[in-house]
Amino acid sequence: MMSTSRALVLAFAVTILIGTLFLEIPFSHSDRTPTSFVDALFTATSAVCVTGLTVVDTGMEYSLLGQLTILVLIQVGGLGIMAFSNLILLAAQKKLGLASQMMMGETYGDTFSMRPAFLIKWIFLYTFIIEGLGALLLYVRFSSQYPFVQAVWLAVFHSVSAFSPTV
Numbered sequence: 001m002m003s004t005s006r007a008l009v010l011a012f013a014v015t016i017l018i019g020t021l022f023l024e025i026p027f028s029h030s031d032r033t034p035t036s037f038v039d040a041l042f043t044a045t046s047a048v049c050v051t052g053l054t055v056v057d058t059g060m061e062y063s064l065l066g067q068l069t070i071l072v073l074i075q076v077g078g079l080g081i082m083a084f085s086n087l088i089l090l091a092a093q094k095k096l097g098l099a100s101q102m103m104m105g106e107t108y109g110d111t112f113s114m115r116p117a118f119l120i121k122w123i124f125l126y127t128f129i130i131e132g133l134g135a136l137l138l139y140v141r142f143s144s145q146y147p148f149v150q151a152v153w154l155a156v157f158h159s160v161s162a163f164s165p166t167v
Contacts, residue, residue: 008080008084011080012048012049012077012080015048015073015076015077015080016041016044016045016048016073017044019040019043019044019047019048019069019070019072019073020037020040020041020043020044020045021040022065022066022069023035023039023040023043023044023062023066023069023070024037024040025065027065027066028062028063028065028066028069029061029062029063029066030060030061030062030063030066032063035056035061039055042054042055043055043056043070044069044073047070047073047074047077048073048074048076048077048080049077050074050077050078050081050164052161058070064153067153067157071156071157071160071161074160074161074164075160075164077164078127078160078163078164079123079124079127079164082123082127083120083123127163130163131159131160131163132159134155134158134159134162134163135152135155135156135158135159135160136155137155138154138155138158138159139151139152139155141155142154142155
C-alpha cells in the first residue's frame, strides 16, 4: 500500500507530466510552433504548484488550448493542496491529545472535525463560489474592453489564477 505522502507526490508528478505534454504540442501555442520540453515542464510545474512563475507571456505565447491547460493545472494544483492539507489535518487529529484537538478546533472551527468526504465537497464548493464571484466582478471590468467571449475567458482565467495561490 502506498503512503499518503507518496501518493500525493505521484499525483502531482503525473499531473505535471500530462500538463507538460499538452504544453509541448504545437496547438498549444499561438504561432503553432512547439516549445522546448524544459519551458513546458517549468510552466506546468509552476501552474500545478501555484507559484505563478512563467518563462513566457501566457497570453501572447499560448493559444486557447495552452491557456486552458494552464488553467486546469492551476485549478488541480490549488484544489489538491487544499484538499490534501485538510485531510492531513484530519488524520493528525486522531494522533493529537485532547488539549491539541481543542486548540485545532478553535483555530479551524467545525471544518476540523468534518468527515473527509464532506470536507472535500465543502472545499470544492467554497472554491468554485469564490472563483465564480471573482469571475463575475472581473467580467464587469473586462466587458467594457473586450468582446463577450474574450471578457468571460479573461475573467475566469484571472479569477482562478488569483484564488488558487492564496491557498
